[in-house]
Amino acid sequence: MPKYAMVIDQRRCIGCMACIVACKAENNVPPDQFRTRVLEKTEGQFPNLRTELRSELCNHCDNPPCVYNCPTRASYKRRIDGLVLLDKKRCVGCKACVAACPYDARYIDHNKGFADKCTFCDHRIKEGKEPACVATCIGKSRIFGDLNDPKSPVRLALKGHHAELPLKSAGTEPRVYYIRRFGTE
Amino acid sequence: MPLMSRRSFLKTSGLCTAGAVAATYLPDQFLLWAGEKGLAKTEKITTYCEICFWKCGAIATVVGGRVVKLEGNPLSATAKGKLCGRGNGGIGLLYDPDRLKHPLIRTGKRGEGQFRKASWDEALTQIADKLKKIKEEHGPESLALFTHGSPTEHFMPLLQGFGSNNFAMPSFAQCRGPRVVGYELTYGDDIGSPERLDMANSKVVVLIGSHLGENMHNSQVQEFTDAIGNGAKIIVVDPRFSVAAGKAHHWLPIKPASDMALILAWINIIIREGWYDRDYVAKYTNGFDKLAAAVQQYTPEWAEKETDIPAAQIMATAREMGLHRPAVCIHPGRHVTWDGKDVQRSRAIAILGAILGTWGREGGAYLATKGSFPAVPPPSFPASNRPTLKKGGFPLGGAEGVTNAIREATSIGEPYPIKAWMVTGTNLLAAMPGQKETIEAISKLDLLVVVDLIPSDISLYADVVLPECTYLERHDGLIIGKGRALSASIRQPAVAPMYDSKPAWWIAKELSKKLGLEDYFPWENYEDRLNELCLTYNIDYDELKQKGVISFPDTAKPFITADNQPVFKTKSGKIELYSKELEELGFEPIPTYEKNEEPPQGFYRLLYGRSAVHTFSRTVNNPALNELYKENELWLSSVQARKLGLTDGQYVALQNQEGITSNRVRLKVTERIREDCVYLVHGFGQLSKGLSKAFRRGADDQQMISSYPVDPICGGTGMRCTFVKLVKGA
Numbered sequence: 021m022p023k024y025a026m027v028i029d030q031r032r033c034i035g036c037m038a039c040i041v042a043c044k045a046e047n048n049v050p051p052d053q054f055r056t057r058v059l060e061k062t063e064g065q066f067p068n069l070r071t072e073l074r075s076e077l078c079n080h081c082d083n084p085p086c087v088y089n090c091p092t093r094a095s096y097k098r099r100i101d102g103l104v105l106l107d108k109k110r111c112v113g114c115k116a117c118v119a120a121c122p123y124d125a126r127y128i129d130h131n132k133g134f135a136d137k138c139t140f141c142d143h144r145i146k147e148g149k150e151p152a153c154v155a156t157c158i159g160k161s162r163i164f165g166d167l168n169d170p171k172s173p174v175r176l177a178l179k180g181h182h183a184e185l186p187l188k189s190a191g192t193e194p195r196v197y198y199i200r201r202f203g204t205e
Numbered sequence: 206m207p208l209m210s211r212r213s214f215l216k217t218s219g220l221c222t223a224g225a226v227a228a229t230y231l232p233d234q235f236l237l238w239a240g241e242k243g244l245a246k247t248e249k250i251t252t253y254c255e256i257c258f259w260k261c262g263a264i265a266t267v268v269g270g271r272v273v274k275l276e277g278n279p280l281s282a283t284a285k286g287k288l289c290g291r292g293n294g295g296i297g298l299l300y301d302p303d304r305l306k307h308p309l310i311r312t313g314k315r316g317e318g319q320f321r322k323a324s325w326d327e328a329l330t331q332i333a334d335k336l337k338k339i340k341e342e343h344g345p346e347s348l349a350l351f352t353h354g355s356p357t358e359h360f361m362p363l364l365q366g367f368g369s370n371n372f373a374m375p376s377f378a379q380c381r382g383p384r385v386v387g388y389e390l391t392y393g394d395d396i397g398s399p400e401r402l403d404m405a406n407s408k409v410v411v412l413i414g415s416h417l418g419e420n421m422h423n424s425q426v427q428e429f430t431d432a433i434g435n436g437a438k439i440i441v442v443d444p445r446f447s448v449a450a451g452k453a454h455h456w457l458p459i460k461p462a463s464d465m466a467l468i469l470a471w472i473n474i475i476i477r478e479g480w481y482d483r484d485y486v487a488k489y490t491n492g493f494d495k496l497a498a499a500v501q502q503y504t505p506e507w508a509e510k511e512t513d514i515p516a517a518q519i520m521a522t523a524r525e526m527g528l529h530r531p532a533v534c535i536h537p538g539r540h541v542t543w544d545g546k547d548v549q550r551s552r553a554i555a556i557l558g559a560i561l562g563t564w565g566r567e568g569g570a571y572l573a574t575k576g577s578f579p580a581v582p583p584p585s586f587p588a589s590n591r592p593t594l595k596k597g598g599f600p601l602g603g604a605e606g607v608t609n610a611i612r613e614a615t616s617i618g619e620p621y622p623i624k625a626w627m628v629t630g631t632n633l634l635a636a637m638p639g640q641k642e643t644i645e646a647i648s649k650l651d652l653l654v655v656v657d658l659i660p661s662d663i664s665l666y667a668d669v670v671l672p673e674c675t676y677l678e679r680h681d682g683l684i685i686g687k688g689r690a691l692s693a694s695i696r697q698p699a700v701a702p703m704y705d706s707k708p709a710w711w712i713a714k715e716l717s718k719k720l721g722l723e724d725y726f727p728w729e730n731y732e733d734r735l736n737e738l739c740l741t742y743n744i745d746y747d748e749l750k751q752k753g754v755i756s757f758p759d760t761a762k763p764f765i766t767a768d769n770q771p772v773f774k775t776k777s778g779k780i781e782l783y784s785k786e787l788e789e790l791g792f793e794p795i796p797t798y799e800k801n802e803e804p805p806q807g808f809y810r811l812l813y814g815r816s817a818v819h820t821f822s823r824t825v826n827n828p829a830l831n832e833l834y835k836e837n838e839l840w841l842s843s844v845q846a847r848k849l850g851l852t853d854g855q856y857v858a859l860q861n862q863e864g865i866t867s868n869r870v871r872l873k874v875t876e877r878i879r880e881d882c883v884y885l886v887h888g889f890g891q892l893s894k895g896l897s898k899a900f901r902r903g904a905d906d907q908q909m910i911s912s913y914p915v916d917p918i919c920g921g922t923g924m925r926c927t928f929v930k931l932v933k934g935a
Binding site for chain 2: 029031032034035036037038039040041042044045046051052062064065066067069070071073155156157158159160161
């Protein structure tokens with residue numbers, strides 16, 4: 021069984037936001053709502069500065085608070101590949117999942133009334149393609165693949181690099197890894 | 206008929222009723238049924254993008270007659286299978302409700318934006334009648350064309366057939382002209398567009414005032430990130446801590462407008478320390494001794510005083526380049542019209558690359574493919590009685606023409622009157638500095654025709670506005686790529702033109718009929734012409750349509766080897782470190798340093814640049830891109846903000862030294878910029894009400910640039926010499 025995950029190599033992100041626009045077109049995300057975003061944070065004082073560009077999206081957690089907090093069982097973690105998904109027919113738009121997610125990854129679709137979020141482009145994976153954001157990533161900063169496959173791009177990217185997990189202490193066991201520094205290899 | 210997938214239909218129905226209600230959510234069973242019945246079909250159409258000028262190969266997914274997705278074409282050298290944010294957002298332009306929908310004829314005063322709808326026949330007849338009258342009274346040369354990008358190919362035959370050769374593109378005198386001239390003087394050849402940089406294999410990448418990444422030149426940015434990934438040393442010279450600077454090993458926060466001092470010091474150090482490529486210099490260059498003697502005065506200690514960069518850092522970066530030569534990529538820059546001395550600065554950058562032996566070397570700059578398609582002879586246009594004004598008085602004004610020279614001639618009516626302008630593919634008010642001069646020149650015109658997609662600011666001044674359809678709705682000329690291989694790319698419509706908009710080729714052809722110039726358009730529709738071209742080029746048209754790009758591998762020998770020697774088309778046949786040509790024209794044969802003026806007390810130098818999701822002023826109203834960057838911000842150093850008592854997010858206005866005040870703009874108080882300058886993203890502060898999302902959002906940098914030095918060699922306008930102060934309470 022595959023275990024899909026994403027690695028964000030922040031060193032290669034150039035902040036072009038192609039991922040955001042591609043995601044919105046691919047998934048018909050309503051205006052002013054987003055399934056992914058790129059944040060910029062600068063530390064230090066002129067001229068000793070450091071900028072971090074950070075892509076954020078649903079982490080498809082292995083211990084997903086959104087799923088536990090969904091009163092209608094609309095949010096679920098799919099057994100076969102571990103994607104955190106949503107059965108829109110069951111969703112009543114109560115926002116419990118939006119509040120529960122520590123990553124601010126969900127929104128209530130203001131056209132349609134139900135909760136929505138990144139699916140890792142489940143429909144594209146089925147066709148053997150990468151998620152839209154990964155396919156268009158100019159810097160090859162977003163890397164997608166199966167953690168159970170030792171030859172997958174994510175495994176290769178994680179090898180030899182120190183990767184960090186977002187809000188690890190929250191215990192959500194995210195499946196999006198961040199590489200911030202150069203590795204030893 | 207291909208079956209459409211369930212989710213494509215969902216997407217389509219969602220788009221069709223964008224902004225509508227929950228009714229768009231239909232039961233899955235129904236969608237399945239609809240798909241099986243083939244109520245909509247899915248097609249993939251290849252084309253190339255026009256959200257900027259990089260011309261990336263793209264593939265449009267069309268479901269039921271709607272473009273739902275754009276993706277990069279893997280066969281395209283400029284896209285490499287990926288599109289940037291803007292390219293992905295091309296659909297936003299196609300379905301922007303603010304697009305120009307019908308031909309318009311002005312009813313109010315110029316600039317007021319009062320128009321009435323007209324039919325194509327009426328609009329074109331009016332233009333043709335006016336043009337005939339102008340030709341009779343003032344001669345055919347009194348028509349000028351300002352153009353950019355793909356409309357050029359269609360409107361040039363019209364202009365030249367009419368009998369005028371007065372055309373100009375802002376891409377020259379307001380952008381990369383000085384670089385073209387500087388590189389041609391040095392190497393006998395421009396470095397091309399896309400620039401022929403072998404960046405992915407570079408060990409050192411040097412960006413001088415180039416904020417690559419915010420400047421989203423697709424394949425080049427891909428190579429830049431490859432260089433970063435491969436561990437190349439990145440040197441970024443920028444008064445602002447750009448995104449690229451955030452990736453750099455050496456960020457040199459240079460005092461604005463002192464770049465020449467740094468480059469000359471680098472040249473001096475590299476020669477003095479013997480870090481240059483002796484064999485390469487001996488074999489391919491001339492004038493080295495004169496250069497070495499001339500740059501001796503530019504020591505790192507001297508440069509420190511001019512540039513604010515510590516001498517040790519100048520040394521260290523020069524050493525980095527010297528150590529890793531020739532795999533050093535010194536980006537020639539693209540928008541290089543900074544201070545009116547730009548040809549010489551571009552020359553200095555070219556010379557630095559030459560002594561490091563980078564031209565024709567791996568990791569430096571690769572050589573152009575020698576492959577080419579058979580030339581198609583141009584039609585014979587009538588000879589002009591009067592000389593073209595496109596070069597102005599500038600000895601190296603260039604093939605693309607100097608916009609400001611034609612504007613000035615229009616204003617003063619000398620040496621002969623210019624009475625009609627056609628403006629295609631460029632918002633002149635945002636593209637050219639000196640808006641007052643542009644408006645004054647327009648006031649002398651009997652006819653201004655603007656061909657555009659959106660109601661841009663320049664269209665407000667038009668007598669007749671003609672709505673061009675978007676690149677997703679039309680054919681255009683083939684793009685011949687001369688990078689690492691010879692290639693041809695096609696643009697073809699993904700959907701039929703919306704509203705009453707028309708392709709540029711159709712507009713030019715129909716107008717030619719009314720002017721009796723139809724002989725210059727000897728084809729029924731543009732596809733016939735493309736077909737014919739493909740026959741000449743020996744390309745299978747159907748294959749091109751299907752693939753989008755056809756490349757001819759092995760048509761290039763990118764690097765110098767024993768049996769692949771470079772050809773320099775300079776007078777001496779060598780790289781001219783010392784330019785005899787410039788000397789003969791009365792200019793410095795070797796670049797020298799001349800100090801630029803500094804901002805007076807209380808003023809800041811105005812710098813401007815790009816956002817990764819916008820191109821010029823043409824995307825600011827695009828719904829897909831506007832939502833990511835709605836209005837520009839004014840970057841101000843936190844030290845200066847404290848001094849002025851200003852806080853982040855507050856609105857201010859800019860005022861230049863002539864007292865021109867900008868629209869209000871939000872402050873971004875940041876550590877990421879020097880204290881002596883402020884920074885804006887270009888293209889905002891549009892005054893056209895028709896742009897509902899962009900109207901009066903942010904400040905217009907071009908409005909502030911009301912006086913500027915002009916490069917005496919090529920006519921380039923120096924646009925980083927404007928000083929502004931901040932006005933509170935805006």
